Amino acid sequence: MTSAHAEHVNGELPHEPEKATLEGRNKTLGFWLFLGGEAVLFGTLFATFLALRNSNNDGPTAAELFSLPITAIATAILLVSSLTSVFAIQAMHRHNLQSLKTWLIVTVVLGLGFLGLEIYEFYEYVVHESFGLTTSAFSSAFYTLVGFHGAHVAFGVVWISLLIAQLYRKGLTVVTAPKVYVSAMYWHFIDVVWVFIFSVVYLLGKVG
Amino acid sequence: MAGNEQQPQNQAVKHRHRTEGPQKHVVVFILSIVLTAIAFAAVAAGDVNPVFTIILLLVMAVIQVFVQMGYWMHLKDKGHLMPIIFMIGGFFVASTAIVMAIYWVWW
Structure with a gap:
């Protein structure tokens, strides 16, 4: 770390600017603690869903509702957006601000695409399938779990958009770099949670 | 911390930090796509034994999560x-x- 410090004193950005300051490193460590808590939050929502997923109260069942193509498209969008945020961090390590901003914008656009698809899906369920929040224990558990994930995507979209604005104003420094790094970790975590959602909620729902 | 001490240090740093290429992450991405496709195909096929399908789904999900957290979230570093x-x-x-x-x- 002394070498990174020396670089910074010379007015040059270190190779991994998110790790150059103690504050940046602590931010990453603290964020991991938060992600551990998020794992517990989603774990309890998954527990509720798994316990109640067959309690459909004469309403629609999972096998009747879910569509594999829509789930596949949503999965592809989120997976690609996770890759684009990897590219953003690699651009940050090359100190290529323009490329960093471009990849973050692509990530945000893909996040919006995912949200649009989810809103369309929920709209179809509520309006055409009479599958509302209070239809059954299954519907409540489904909307709470998948909706919480969608809310996380929405929060990530707003957060990364604000970071892009800050990058335009302040550029890449040892202060802005940890923020970008941590937001990319958050975005990967959202993708990891979605892996469990498409497996346990949608695909398992189709199996029965 | 004299000025002439910092010069060689900086150059050493530049040589040591070669920027990693995208290849590793593209491989993780393709692996994720394949694992996802296997899970979807098992469900789309329909008449596979349900217990086998459920175990397959969980195994594919856990592998994908391990690989993504290891490489994309740098947990293996x-x-x-x-x-x-x-x-x-x-x-x-x-x-x-x-x-x-x-x-x-x-x-």
Whole structure:
């Protein structure tokens, strides 16, 4: 770390600017603690869903509702957006601000695409399938779990958009770099949670 | 901290930090796509034994999560002991909740 410090004193950005300051490193460590808590939050929502997923109260069942193509498209969008945020961090390590901003914008656009698809899906369920929040224990558990994930995507979209604005104003420094790094970790975590959602909620729902 | 000391240090740093290429992450991405496709195909095929399909789905999901957290979230890199402890703690509490909820409702 002394070498990174020396670089910074010379007015040059270190190779991994998110790790150059103690504050940046602590931010990453603290964020991991938060992600551990998020794992517990989603774990309890998954527990509720798994316990109640067959309690459909004469309403629609999972096998009747879910569509594999829509789930596949949503999965592809989120997976690609996770890759684009990897590219953003690699651009940050090359100190290529323009490329960093471009990849973050692509990530945000893909996040919006995912949200649009989810809103369309929920709209179809509520309006055409009479599958509302209070239809059954299954519907409540489904909307709470998948909706919480969608809310996380929405929060990530707003957060990364604000970071892009800050990058335009302040550029890449040892202060802005940890923020970008941590937001990319958050975005990967959202993708990891979605892996469990498409497996346990949608695909398992189709199996029965 | 004299000026002539910093010069060689900086050059050493530049040589040591070769920027990693995208190849590794593209491989993780393709692996994720393949694991996802296997899970979707098993469900789309329909008449596979349900117990086998469920186990397959869970195994594909766990492998994909391990690979993504290892490479994309850098958990396999040096200096990530505390993050790994945080995540194992989180997953431990989460899996306890899942096992208990299923146990109480189904048996």
